[in-house]
Amino acid sequence: MSHAAPDPAASRIDADPAPLLHGGIVAAAQLRALGIGHLFTLTGGHLSPLFDGCARTGIRLVDFRHEQAAAHAADAMARLTRQVQVSAATAGPGVVGAAVAVANAWAAGSPLMLLAGRNPGATEGMGALQEAPQLDMLKPVTRMTATPGDLWRLPELLAEAAATAMVPRPAPVALDLPFDLLMGRMPADALSFAQGRGQSHAPAADPDAVAKTAALLRAARTPLLLAGSGVYWAGVEEALDRFVRETGCPVFANGAARGILPPDHPQMHNAARARALPAADLIIAVGIDFDFRLNYGRAPLIDPDCVIVHVDADPARLGRNRGAVMGVTASPRHFLTALAQAFEADGHRVPAAWPEQLAARDARAARARQDRLDGDGPIDHARFAAEAARFVTPDTVTIGDGGDVIAETAGAIPVGRPGHWMDPGPFGCLGIGLPFAIAARLARPACPVLAVQGDGAFGFNAMEIDSAVRAKTGFVVLIGNDGAWGEMRNFHDDIFGDANLDGQFLSRATRYDRLAEALGGHGERVERAAGIAPALARAARAAEAGVPAVVEVMLDPAARRPAGAVSGKAIAAAFGGGDPDAFKS
Template sequence: MGNLIDGGEMIARMIKQEGVNHLFTLSGGHVQNIYEGCLNNGIQVIDTRHEQSAGHAADGYSRITFKPGVCVVTAGPGVTDVVTAVANAYQASSPMVVIGGRSPMREYDMGSLQDIELQRVMEPITKWSQTVLEARRLPYYMAMAFREAMTGRFGPVFLQVPSDVLFSRVDEDQVHWPRSYRTQGEVMGDPQLIKAAAQAIKQARKPMIMAGSGVFWHRAHRELAEFARAADVPVYTNAMGRGTLRQENPNFFSLSRKPAFSQADVIVILGTPIDFRLKYGRAPAWNPEAQLIQIDVDPRDIGKNKDFGIGIEANIRQALLQLTAEIGKGDHGEWMQYLRGLEGMADAQREVFMNSDAMPIHPLRLCKEIAEFVDDETIVVGDGGDIVALAASVLPVNNPGQWMDPGPFGTLGVGTGFCMAAAVAAPEKKVLMVNGDGTFGLNGFDFDTFVRFKMPIVSVIGNDRCWHQIYVGQKAQYGAGRTPATMLGDNARYDKVVEGLGGHGEFVEHPEQIKAAIARAFDSGKPACVNVLTDPEPAGVKGGYEFK
């Protein structure tokens, strides 16, 4: 007879086998023996102040490490509290494993503590949602969870474990331990479709590429650069695609995206859905005569919202390797020169605001000052609305995974979770968070988590005293003075909140104070908040989002 081990030990061993060294949680009795298993197996437990933060941390961990982030939450409200984070990961195709506690099966439907069935609640927002009913099968179910999260289009999974199953002790010799349970292969594109796509791009007068999160998840940044160089095509990026092409690369473009879409005759979409961010592929945002070449690992997204000319189901890295081998040498210099001219004009226009000494501080001036602290050894987390959109267009993001934001679900409050994941998974990096003032109020108390785990994360808040992205659209639709529920307090001292939690705080009202304040924040060696008062109606920035 072998040693007796419980479910917490089995789960921890499977997590360790995946090379995952951190687990994110908010403590709960239904799952507490998983923590014991983590201690036994050298897995650091990071406990947060809200389950949503733990879920976002697991999402962020996967983006930094390319390994499945793991979040453990207790039964009932522990699981419901993590739902938003799971939905965000689902929309962003981010692989994470959520393990949820449950009341014991022997007390099923008797009204025990936190007794509610949540497997079906999680089904619409996960790739896979299951309940384990027998302790010895826990390793088997963990293997299935990791496989589902990390194959095909990545995404979150949910595993519910009743407490009597989790705390059961079984003979270790009677447990099957899966070792090899998912393929590492990469699907190549159909050769005929690849050939047709290469010909269409080469023969086009005005081709363009939009590179999204699929380029990041398939680690295709080198292949993207090589193909763009060979094809002589402009590349734009979104979501986790940001940083997959260095900004000094001659094929990198950003400020001319709108005219590029409206004028291009061949549009290549790499690993990103044609959703609201891409105007659903509709005119006048897109040239209605343009040929669409769409490449994605998930064929269900190919042709969604927009008819394609060529649709290729493939791993993005493999497809780019095939296209590069097929295309030879393209020549679109005139088109590239035209777009570069547009970029120069747009940059000159915003330069005025980036150098503005106006008060309240122009948000583009704030972004310019933040940019001085972003180098290749910095991870930037965007958690907000318009201030994050502006930061994304200004900050020098030049490496895969260097920029993290919510993605298409647009969840506010992801920042603290993403930051703690970056701090533990890449401790050699600086971590800088760009916040809106609204977002700070969602999960800001996890600065306590930063303090407890000695994470010197710096948050810079663009404090315009309102929910600006909503305020702008609401004002445009209904008029000035008809914007209820959009205004925040004029005197909110988020920096003082962080100081009260044991961190460092800075309050900035004048543009010339920004740089020194951020420098002091980094030099403090503590979690820090730089609270910067910005203009709620900045010149030259439309911002907002109109819901009609």
């Protein structure tokens, strides 16, 4: 019996399945559907499928010289956009390198998503290259960790992680991506993008809580509102402005809330906080953490009899370290809107003498900063900070990275917009300056970017100047060089004396300006105060051309900034029976 020959073309059409997508494309496509436009990373074989997926879906790879820097940059992008942003680290040492940045984001409350490359699941426990218990290490500093069991679950888990990172207050999340999962394939027509659980929000404020807070404010003589990072993430700019204009209540901001109201706002104060807090009889603390920055809510910074109303989207934060007369679980935006409405009908103004007193203190501090711009002698921290403050504009995104240099500069620089001041946060991680600056340039390309760093902090991720050059991201780096780990040198000296200061010094001969030039950036060293402003102007022109520019200012090595939150003398006295010299030989 004879048979007709088959038609090769027809059989190929009938047999061809839908195009197959590997796991890297599936992951990237889902990230793109979630609004992710950048992936901050450092190359590694475990991540190659993801890189291919990003190229195919239009996600820009921004590559760094260290995984810690890449994850710092994703953290910064998340803070600037108030949305989840993503970093990817290759297996083992890559994830461990990124873990410092994840911990920093955890302490700061930033929705960083870390995608961790991993050995194939088939070789788990066999000693594969770079195999490590990655998620176990990350669990204490993330809200969610997960490993997709198969490719079909990957989009759903990515969406779930993105939603989980945002509520009730932002926090990091991490997903392991085994290599065999990323290399697996699925038909394109079987892929559906997951929308996640959506971003749930904290409830509106209970009307009774709003009414009681309003009553407390009417009775107070020296009230103030403390706005913390939770206020920034809730987007309360309009609600806060409405409340303070109705009542005249003074506002102080810390953390990510700096810039939540413009610096010239009549109710916004800065320089007087250390004197205002002890005198306050009512503090409405919104999205604030009573951590070391506020002396844990205790005396002498805050009077034990001060009435505290603590408002936060996360009930676990209420009353932590400092008990509150009333703890309110609510969206800060909804709470402040309702509180403003409570005063619209019959009105109320804080007694005028109180905000006038605070405004006078702010004016004196501003005059003192201006006075520091005179003369051309040795440069101390105050003069350095004053020059930085004169350089910034309301549009400048300023990043603080260091010890003494930042402690002085943070209070001097006016922050013109929400999200226009960034620092490590309460974890105190050094080295964020350059990665944050790269992310800031990408997130806000129309805004000038200034990273203010100590010489020690700059050294942590100095090679990222190379990354900035390759990414064509121009910004200005202002380094205060005192040839030491200044804050820690003073701390050690205050407790144990100056007989043994091993490990506290760096070399003033190191030329950070020339390092910048060698890596393709612009660099200058300044040794006289009068040279700072012209050097910054030249650096700004280089940054506008897409070149990272370093201005290294040589600080007076004999200058010492008075201790702030961490005082060696106070600690020596506390452990030495009241004697600040008890540990000195």
